[in-house]
Amino acid sequence: MPNPFAIQTEQQDGLSVIKLEGFVDAHTAPQFENAVQAEIDHDRLRIVVDCAKLSYISSAGLGVFMSFIEELRERGGDIKISGLAPKVKHTFDILGFQDIFEMPDDLATAKAQFQAA
Amino acid sequence: MPNPFAIQTEQQDGLSVIKLEGFVDAHTAPQFENAVQAEIDHDRLRIVVDCAKLSYISSAGLGVFMSFIEELRERGGDIKISGLAPKVKHTFDILGFQDIFEMPDDLATAKAQFQAA
Amino acid sequence: MADIERRFTLQVPSSTENLAMIREFVVGVGGQAGLGESEIGKLELAVDEACANVIEHAYGHDVSKDVTVRASFDSDALHIAVIDEGQGFDPGGVTQSELDELVQQRKSGGLGMRLIRTLMDEVKYEIVPGQKNELHMMKKIR
C-alpha cells in the first residue's frame, strides 16, 4: 500500500481549507488533529474541512471534529464539512453529525455559508 | 474488491484484439484461455493480446500464451502481446518470453507488425 | 454462495499501522460472502473500530501483542470475531453518551462501540481478562 492518506491546508477567501484525502483512521487521525490545532493556534477559526477526496473515516477521525467544535464556536469560529461522498457521509449521519455540523455538498457552498453568516 | 478482472475481444483490421484488464491469476486465467480458444475455433488466428490495462499476471496467465502459440504458428497465425506496463513486462522477461513472442509497446505497433508480416 | 462454511483468519501485530490491512481483509471476505457494497462498508468500519479499541485500550499500543480477526460465513450470515489477550474490560459498565454531550465535554472518543452496535446485526463480548477477550459480530446476508 502506498501512502493512503494525505492532508493539505490552504488559506482561501479568509478561510482555512483543510483538504483530506484517502483514509482517516486511528492511524492517520492524529495528523488531522494536528492540522486543525495549527489553525486554532494561529487564530484562524473559520475552517472548511474539504472531504471531496476522503474515501473512508472511522470514529478516530470523527472525534477530531467533535473535540474542537465547542472551542471554535465559543471563539466565534466554525468548522464546515464539505464534499462528503455518500458512503462516507453515511458514517457521519449514523452518529447524528448532521444535527451539529453543516455538511455542504462542496467547497463553494461551504464558503458561501461562511460569507452569509 | 470489485471485479478486478475484465476481458473483451474485438475484431479490428482483420485481427482479433483481446483486451485484458486487471489481474490475470490462477482464478481468472481460465477466462483468458477460453477467449483465445474461441478465436481459434473461429479460425481467427492473428491475435493481439492488448495488455495496456493489465496490472498483474502470474504463471497461470503466462501459460495461456505458452500453450497456444505453437498451434497458431503452425496454422499461419500468431499472438503478439502489446502495451505491457514495465512492472508486468518484467514477469514475461524473467521467463524468457521475449525470445518467443513479439511484445510491441502498443496496439498500433502490433497491428503494423501483422501488416508487415 | 455455497453452503459450506468458509473460514478466514488474519493475525497482525497490535499497531494502528495495520488497520488498513485489516480493512482490506474484511472487504475481501465480505465480497466473497456476497454482501453488497454498502453492507461491506459497514462491516469494514465495525471491524476497524473493534480492532482500534483492542490496539488502544486492550494493549495500550504494545506492538509486541497480536490482534486476531476471525471470519466465517455460509449462505445466511457472516460471523466475525476480534480477539485479544489484553486486559479486558466490562462492556456493560461503559456509559455511552450522546453526541451532544460528548461535544460539550470536548471529547475526541466514545463513538466506537455505538458505531459497532449500529452497524452490525448482532454484537456480543466474551471477556476473560489477560487470557482471551472476544468481540463477536454478526451480519445477515440478504
Next chain:
Amino acid sequence: MADIERRFTLQVPSSTENLAMIREFVVGVGGQAGLGESEIGKLELAVDEACANVIEHAYGHDVSKDVTVRASFDSDALHIAVIDEGQGFDPGGVTQSELDELVQQRKSGGLGMRLIRTLMDEVKYEIVPGQKNELHMMKKIR
C-alpha cells in the same frame, strides 16, 4: 523499521478466489517491512505462485482445506512461509523444463517453481506429506 520482529498470519480456504486476498496481504506486509515497489511486486508474485500450487496440487481444489501464509520481518530480511496439510511432493524430483521445450509440448504450466526461485533470495521446502508442508521463502531488505 524497528528491530523487533513483526509477525503476520493469514489463513484462507483453498480456492483460487482467495489469491487476490493473499496478494493484498503480502503487499501490505512488504510495504511495512520497508521493501521498495519492485521488490514488493516480486514477493507478491512468488507467494501467489506458491499458494496457487498448494490450491491446485497439494489439495486438488478441495475448498474445505486451508492455506496458511505466515510472514515475519526485522530490519534485515522478510521471511514468508506458505503452509499446507496436503499430499506433499518431492520438489527435487520435479524436472524444470526450459520455456522453448514447454512451448513445443504445448504445456500451460511448469513455470511456477522457476519463478519462485528467481524472485526470492532463498527458497526451502519442508515436506511431511499429509501433515505439514512448508515452503519457506526469504527476501533481504536493502
